Amino acid sequence: QVQLVQSGAEVKKPGASVKVSCKTSGYTFTRYGITWVRQVPGQGLEWMGWISGHNGITNIAQKFQGRVTMTTDTSTSTAYMELRSLRSDNTAVYYCARDSRSGTYYGVFDYWGQGTLVTVSS
Amino acid sequence: DIQMTQSPSSLSASVGDRVTITCRASQGISNSLAWYQQKPGKAPKLLLSAASRLETGVPSRFSGSGSGTDYTLTISSLQPEDFATYYCQQSYSTPRTFGQGTKVEIK
Numbered sequence: 001q002v003q004l005v006q007s008g009a010e011v012k013k014p015g016a017s018v019k020v021s022c023k024t025s026g027y028t029f030t031r032y033g034i035t036w037v038r039q040v041p042g043q044g045l046e047w048m049g050w051i052s053g054h055n056g057i058t059n060i061a062q063k064f065q066g067r068v069t070m071t072t073d074t075s076t077s078t079a080y081m082e083l084r085s086l087r088s089d090n091t092a093v094y095y096c097a098r099d100s101r102s103g104t105y106y107g108v109f110d111y112w113g114q115g116t117l118v119t120v121s122s
Numbered sequence: 123d124i125q126m127t128q129s130p131s132s133l134s135a136s137v138g139d140r141v142t143i144t145c146r147a148s149q150g151i152s153n154s155l156a157w158y159q160q161k162p163g164k165a166p167k168l169l170l171s172a173a174s175r176l177e178t179g180v181p182s183r184f185s186g187s188g189s190g191t192d193y194t195l196t197i198s199s200l201q202p203e204d205f206a207t208y209y210c211q212q213s214y215s216t217p218r219t220f221g222q223g224t225k226v227e228i229k
Contacts, residue, residue: 045166095165107216109158112167
């Protein structure tokens with residue numbers, strides 16, 4: 001069965017960086033893209049960007065460009081999202097999610113990780 | 123960016139009620155609309171895509187409709203496990219955008 005398992009909760013100081021992992025299983029990693037979505041506690045969902053599992057091409061939301069790097073390791077079927085220059089308003093749950101269609105940048109997400117809470121506090 | 127506006131933001135309903143949630147896009151999205159259900163402390167769950175296509179395993183009491191800029195999620199007979207927050211999301215263009223959510227609470 002398809003599974004996306006994310007790394008554990010993190011506590012970071014302002015200005016630091018965090019790298020969240022999303023280890024996948026149960027499907028051919030290189031055939032599907034991975035999207036990252038964040039959710040500030042008590043608020044809605046925000047799309048951060050997408051990375052191809054095939055060739056690592058990314059499409060990152062403008063508000064995160066320059067601070068977010070998305071990468072993959074096809075040898076371990078794992079996707080990563082690094083957020084730099086953390087601020088207190090970056091405190092959120094970060095989710096990875098799989099595109100529901102293979103081989104295309106479809107933009108609908110059928111399997112999700114459990115979420116990783118990143119707390120930014122001095 | 124395409125703005126997605128859901129209404130209402132919250133509603134109270136009883137088990138067995140018919141519930142309708144509306145999602146309006148700031149421009150036409152050609153049925154490129156998905157609906158998700160999220161329960162507290164859990165990841166969102168995909169319910170429908172392409173405005174009306176029910177995902178495998180999702181109960182048939184959930185249905186979607188609409189076209190152009192206006193879309194609807196209907197729960198025909200609300201069940202106890204349906205109390206949750208529902209989000210619409212457009213997949214028409216990048217950046218993908220979500221509605222602000224509709225919280226369905228027990229009356």
